Amino acid sequence: MDTKKLTLTHLIRTPKNATENAPVIILLxxxxxxxxxxxxxxxxxxxxxxxxxxxxxxxxQPYGYSWYDIHYTATEKISDDEQAIESRDIVANFIDEVVQNYPVDAANVTLLGFSQGTILSYAVAFTHPEKIKNVVALSGYLNHKIFDMSDDKKYDHLNFYCSHGSQDQVIPVEAAREIAPFMESKNLNHVYEEYPVGHGVAPQNFYSFKAWLEKLI
Incomplete structure (x- = not known):
C-alpha cells in the first residue's frame, strides 16, 4: 500500500493479513x-x-524535526507551549486523516510516543479522548499547560502504559514519577514502570509494553 499524502509526512507498515478494520498504532x-x-x-x-x-x-537545523521548540537558559529548559498545543491539534487532525484514508478501526487507535512525542501523546489523549484507546508513553512527562481535562468528556476507556529510565539525564525520573499519582487521582487505567537505563528504551521495556498492548488491541 502506498503512503497517502496527509498533513504529516509518515511511514506505514500494513498488517500481515489484509483487513479492512485493523487496529492502528501511530508513532510520535x-x-x-x-x-x-x-x-x-x-x-x-x-x-x-x-x-x-x-x-x-x-x-x-542542521537535521531532525520537533513537535515544538525547547529554549535553553542557564538553569532550565523551557518548552514552547503554544507550539506544543498547535502540534497537539495537528496530531488530532492527523488521526482523523489516518482513519479516513487507511483501512483502520477508528475505535482502536493507539498512540506510542517517545520523549517529546510522549508529552504530546498525553495531551492528545486528554484533549481528544474520543479519538484514542491506548497510549504507550515512553520517557516523557505530563505537561499540564498543554491539555485541560474536561468534566463532559469520558476518559474511563483509555489505557496508559508509562515507563521511564531511572538514569534518564534528559528528562529526570522525578518528573515521570508524578504520572502514576495523577493517573490514580483521575481513576485512569495505567501501568507505570521504571528501568535502569538513560533516555532510551531497554529491550525488557519494549517486550513489556508489547505484551501489554497485545492484550488490548
Missing part, C-alpha cells in the same frame, strides 16, 4: 529525530497492527 518520535526512528519498532510489533510513524512538523 522525540525532539530532533524523525519518522524512521520509532519505525524501527514496526517489525517487532504485533502483525495485525497497522503501523503509522509520523514526522513532526517543525524542521530543526
Amino acid at each position: 518520535h522525540g525532539y530532533g529525530s524523525n519518522e524512521e526512528d520509532l519505525f524501527s519498532f514496526a517489525a517487532e510489533l504485533p502483525e495485525h497492527l497497522f503501523v503509522v510513524s509520523a514526522r513532526a512538523p517543525r524542521d530543526l
Whole structure:
C-alpha cells in the first residue's frame, strides 16, 4: 500500500493479513529525530497492527524535526507551549486523516510516543479522548499547560502504559514519577514502570509494553 499524502509526512507498515478494520498504532518520535526512528519498532510489533510513524512538523537545523521548540537558559529548559498545543491539534487532525484514508478501526487507535512525542501523546489523549484507546508513553512527562481535562468528556476507556529510565539525564525520573499519582487521582487505567537505563528504551521495556498492548488491541 502506498503512503497517502496527509498533513504529516509518515511511514506505514500494513498488517500481515489484509483487513479492512485493523487496529492502528501511530508513532510520535522525540525532539530532533524523525519518522524512521520509532519505525524501527514496526517489525517487532504485533502483525495485525497497522503501523503509522509520523514526522513532526517543525524542521530543526542542521537535521531532525520537533513537535515544538525547547529554549535553553542557564538553569532550565523551557518548552514552547503554544507550539506544543498547535502540534497537539495537528496530531488530532492527523488521526482523523489516518482513519479516513487507511483501512483502520477508528475505535482502536493507539498512540506510542517517545520523549517529546510522549508529552504530546498525553495531551492528545486528554484533549481528544474520543479519538484514542491506548497510549504507550515512553520517557516523557505530563505537561499540564498543554491539555485541560474536561468534566463532559469520558476518559474511563483509555489505557496508559508509562515507563521511564531511572538514569534518564534528559528528562529526570522525578518528573515521570508524578504520572502514576495523577493517573490514580483521575481513576485512569495505567501501568507505570521504571528501568535502569538513560533516555532510551531497554529491550525488557519494549517486550513489556508489547505484551501489554497485545492484550488490548
